[in-house]
Amino acid sequence: MFPIEKIRSRFPSLERNIGKRKAVFFDGPGGSQVPTSVTSAMNEYLLRNNANTGMSFATSLETDEVISETLRACADFIGCEDHREIVFGQNMTSLNFQLAGALSRTWGVDDEVVVTRLDHDGNVGPWALAAEWSGAKLRKIGINPEDCTLDMESANEVITERTVLVAVGAASNLSGTINDVKKIVEIAHSFGAEVVVDAVHLAPHSLVDVSNLGCDFLLCSPYKFFGPHQGILWGKKERLEELPVAKLRVATEELPFRWMTGTQSHEGMAGTKAAIEHIAWIGREVSGNPELSRRDALISAFGAIEEYEQELCLRMLEGLGAIEKLKIWGISEPNRISERAPTVSFTHPSMSAKEIAERLAEKGIFVWAGNFYALELTEALGLEPEGVVRAGVLHYNSMEEVDFFIEAVASILS
């Protein structure tokens, strides 16, 4: 059994009332709620260990320890061996701009950079700009509009011997589509191109495993997986060592710190480690084995989280699908549930997305309306400027909330 009540009791925000009932947090794709263990770790750091790094007094040594332990936790989280391959930053977008700046220094007019029409702009914009600055050509992998999946024929056409880089998302933050990243990596590598994976949307739902994906770089954001507002970049050691990243001359060449500009949010690191420990705790709970290593606990946790979230998502798809004229943008067939994250976007001809979201907010249901920066996709689907309503399920949501949400959407649109 998935320990939903135990999990929910760790998140004080879930106790919040709007009107007569508890608020329903389906806004997770924009940022998840945070368990007490995360804020306690951040408090503890700031109240007892707060210092800058690299000196021999107690709090500075403790800060170095917090950083090192967090990098190790992140290595377990994304499945890499060497914690020096983990770079911390303000958020995914800033880190991707930094990466694009470094990678594009060697590009020229004969090179091509490939992005997709399914990606968040955080994994499109930095590459479009880097292409513009370096003279490289930008190309785009198209989508199949009927189910919001990547068009693999287009991928095979667009990725060629001229390609230097392919930027692809692990999962769409609008349609929830989980992409066949391994296939994209295989095609890109066959032409000697590198692959950057945006795992921001996938990371709260499924295990990230860079060694299995075979990609060259991967990014995610702890604030989407129950931690503080931070970003993480993973890259292979040899590349992180040699790339001409923008850094101060006084800053160290040591990995990963040559990529980490200025003073970092040490409290954010303490919180990120606690967020990863929260997920590992779920893995130990569901397996009944408190001795599991952190990586094994994460594997166990994500197995259970996927199963639990899929049940909720199936109910949501079924309930929304039964509302007349409501259009779900993305995979909706129950037998394809493992091809999507539990993030469901929809529109209805009788009311704008914004108004539906406002009416749901009045009932205490928190959802987003708009394009959520997945601009390539909303443009490809002809959904600009209004966008869609997006309801995202996370492991702390319940079936009761899904049922209440379906009832609410049905009554608003009736």
Ligand SMILES: Cc1ncc(COP(=O)(O)O)c(C=O)c1O
């Ligand atoms: C799929 C995806 N990629 C990238 C981002 C940008 O992440 P960040 O806010 O950490 O820059 C988001 C944020 O919503 C996202 O959902």
